[in-house]
Each structure stands twice: as C-alpha cells, then as structure tokens.
Amino acid sequence: MAHRAITSFPSLSILLTSLLSFHAYLAAAASEQQPLKEQEKTAYKIGQAIPVTCLNRTIDTGEHITDELGQLQYIDFPTCSETGRPLELAFGVDKEINCTLDFISDPFFHLLEFYIHNDAPLTCRIPTRPLTPDSSSSIAIPVDSTNNQVGALGSQSTLYTPLVVALTGTLQLSHVHVANYLNLLLHAAPKSTSPGTIDAASAYSVSSGTRHTKVIIGDALTLHFSVRWYPSPVLPSGWAGVGGHIFLSTLVYCLLSAGAATAVCIAYFRGVALPRRLQRYAKDKVGNGLGGYGYGAGGLPQHGNGTAKNGYAGYGGYGYGVSTGTGKRD
Structure with a gap:
C-alpha cells in the first residue's frame, strides 16, 4: 500500500504541471x-x-487661429442644407455628395477669396479611426507626452488624416467664380494590417473653366463632391495615362490589323483590278489595227492593207469601189 501511495505522487505532479501550463497558455492567448x-x-x-x-x-x-495654449483650432465644415449637418463622408462608399451652403456671409466670402487665390488653403482633417469620447472632446489638436502634435499638422499624424481641399476659381471685383465640382479621393489602409482605417485623403476642383458658379455675398453655394475610395495606399493599376502606353497586346493588334489590310488589298488587286486592266489593254491592241480597221489620212477608217472602205481611196485616190490606193490617173 505504501508503495502505491508513493508512486501516485509523480502522476499528480505531472497533472498539476499540465493544468498550470494550459492556464498560462489561455492567459497568453487572451492577452494577445x-x-x-x-x-x-x-x-x-x-x-x-x-x-x-x-x-x-x-x-x-487668412492666418489660422490658435487657442490660449497655442494649439490650432479646428471648426466643423459649414452646414449642408441637404442634411442639416456639417459635411460627412461614408467610410468605403463611393457616391456623389451635394453640400449646399444656404447663405454666404461676408466673412466666409472673404475666406473664399483666400482659398481661390491660394493665399490660404482650405485645410481640413478627418479622423483616421472613429473618435472615442476622450479624443473628440477637444477641437484643438492633442499633444503626446513629448509635446508633439498628433493631429493633422503634427509630426505624429495618427489621430487625424489631413484633407486639403484645392478650391479653384476666378476672382472679380464684385463677385467670385467658384469651381464647385470637386473630386474627393480617399485611401483606406490595407485590411490585412489596419482594417477600417483611413490612410490618406485629398480633394480638388475639376473643370474650372466650364463647371463653376458665380457667387456674391448672400448667395447660396452648392459644392458637388465626387467621392471615390481606394482599398490601399497604391493607385489601381491599368491606368494608361493621358498619352497612353504601348503594351504587347496593342502591338500585336496593330500588326494583325496591318496584315489583314494588306491581304485585302492584294486580293482586290489580283482578283478585280488586274483582270480589268488586262482586258482593257487587250481591247486597245485590237482596236489599233491588229486584224481590224486602221485610220488613214483625214481620220477615216480603212482596211489594214491600205484600201479604202466603201470605195473611198483616201489621200491618194477617188471614186468608189475597192482601190489599190493609187488614185485616178490621167
């Protein structure tokens, strides 16, 4: 009996060791x-x-405004009449957004002049990730423990992603022309590394020469945003550019087209054009005196042997009937 009790202790210790190891594994997995x-x-x-x-x-x-701590102040984008809220984007959704500003006040009109003249850019920002109550409690850009800004213009741009809107147009003495059609491009971080995260953003006016609107103080201004999302920081491949590029498929297509055109031309020449030319050449030879009629003096037809047709002897003879071409002799 004593021997059995002594031999059971090693089994119990192994069991306890296994349980402790399994517990440690679960704790590590939970922490990961x-x-x-x-x-x-x-x-x-x-x-x-x-x-x-x-x-x-x-x-x-047009200078930016800072608070009492010297931090940059960010304010909401102007309210859009379509939604009754400041401009908002939908993550990962390509769509057209209209944002109508019902009333252009005198201060905002002067800011438009700065934006269009590029004296001061329309510098905006969007949260890189959804804001938590702690991060969204302050409008100013937060700082980290080393007093480095972590917002749109800081050295550690992690909390916000810059969104600079390149608004173009034409300045006049009493009004401005605003190119109010804008492309808004956003890049999401790869899902394999940072799912649901914004990596980069940019917006710019397009077709400023044709698609613009006249604005004076008190008018409404509608901004048309064409929003497009890209699933990674890399632009999609396959873009040919303005001038285009030469690909192997394009070269093969050109060679095949040239070969087909050459074959058609050869077939037409040998099957249609060449037989017609040979036939026309043969008719011309026959009409020039090969076994038929020729032309004598005065342009009248005569036989190939020089005798006149219908008895007319031509330049050397008179009378009717067949003549030898010597004419009438005295």
Whole structure:
C-alpha cells in the first residue's frame, strides 16, 4: 500500500504541471486577443459617418487661429442644407455628395477669396479611426507626452488624416467664380494590417473653366463632391495615362490589323483590278489595227492593207469601189 501511495505522487505532479501550463497558455492567448478586440472597436465599419473639420482662419489675413495654449483650432465644415449637418463622408462608399451652403456671409466670402487665390488653403482633417469620447472632446489638436502634435499638422499624424481641399476659381471685383465640382479621393489602409482605417485623403476642383458658379455675398453655394475610395495606399493599376502606353497586346493588334489590310488589298488587286486592266489593254491592241480597221489620212477608217472602205481611196485616190490606193490617173 505504501508503495502505491508513493508512486501516485509523480502522476499528480505531472497533472498539476499540465493544468498550470494550459492556464498560462489561455492567459497568453487572451492577452494577445485583447489588442485585436480594441482595434476592432476603433475601426470604421462600411458606411459609418466620418466628420470633416477645417482650420479656423481670420478673414483679415487668412492666418489660422490658435487657442490660449497655442494649439490650432479646428471648426466643423459649414452646414449642408441637404442634411442639416456639417459635411460627412461614408467610410468605403463611393457616391456623389451635394453640400449646399444656404447663405454666404461676408466673412466666409472673404475666406473664399483666400482659398481661390491660394493665399490660404482650405485645410481640413478627418479622423483616421472613429473618435472615442476622450479624443473628440477637444477641437484643438492633442499633444503626446513629448509635446508633439498628433493631429493633422503634427509630426505624429495618427489621430487625424489631413484633407486639403484645392478650391479653384476666378476672382472679380464684385463677385467670385467658384469651381464647385470637386473630386474627393480617399485611401483606406490595407485590411490585412489596419482594417477600417483611413490612410490618406485629398480633394480638388475639376473643370474650372466650364463647371463653376458665380457667387456674391448672400448667395447660396452648392459644392458637388465626387467621392471615390481606394482599398490601399497604391493607385489601381491599368491606368494608361493621358498619352497612353504601348503594351504587347496593342502591338500585336496593330500588326494583325496591318496584315489583314494588306491581304485585302492584294486580293482586290489580283482578283478585280488586274483582270480589268488586262482586258482593257487587250481591247486597245485590237482596236489599233491588229486584224481590224486602221485610220488613214483625214481620220477615216480603212482596211489594214491600205484600201479604202466603201470605195473611198483616201489621200491618194477617188471614186468608189475597192482601190489599190493609187488614185485616178490621167
């Protein structure tokens, strides 16, 4: 009995060691999954709204405004009459967005002049990830422990992604022409590394010479945004550019087209044009005296042997009947 009790202790110790190892494995797996769960909580879902805020600027010089701590101030994008809210984007959704500003005030009109004249850019930003209550409580760009800005213009741009709107147009003495059709391009980070994250963004006016609107103080201004999303920081391949590129398929197509055109031309020449020319050449030879009629003096037809037709002897003879061409002798 004593021997059995002694031999059971090694089995019990092995069992306890296995249980402790399994518990440690579960704890390590749970700790590894925790950052993933936190990352999923701070990732955009398809169609989730993305707020747009822009730098607050003075109307006198266009300089950006800072708070009492010297931090840049961001304010909401002007309210769109279509939604009753400031401009918002939908994550991962390509669509056309109209944002109508019902009333262009005098201060905002002067800011439009700065934007169009490129004295001060329309600098905006969007959250790289969904904002938490802590990060969205302040309009100013937050700073980290080393006093580095982590916002749109900081050295560590992680919290916000810059969105500079290149608004173009023409300035006049009493009004401005605003190119109000804009392309808005956004790049999402790859799903394999940072799902639901914005990597880059940009907006710019297009067709400023034809698609613009006249604006004076008190008018309404409609901005037409054509929003397109890209699933990675890399632009899609296959773009031929303005001048185009020569690909192997294009070269083969040109060679095949040239060969087909050559074959058609040869077939037409040998089957249609050449027989017609030979037939015409043969008729001309026959009509020039090969076994037929020739032409004598005066352009009258005569036989090939020089005798006149219908008795007319031509230049050397008179009378009717067949003549030898010597004419009448005295």
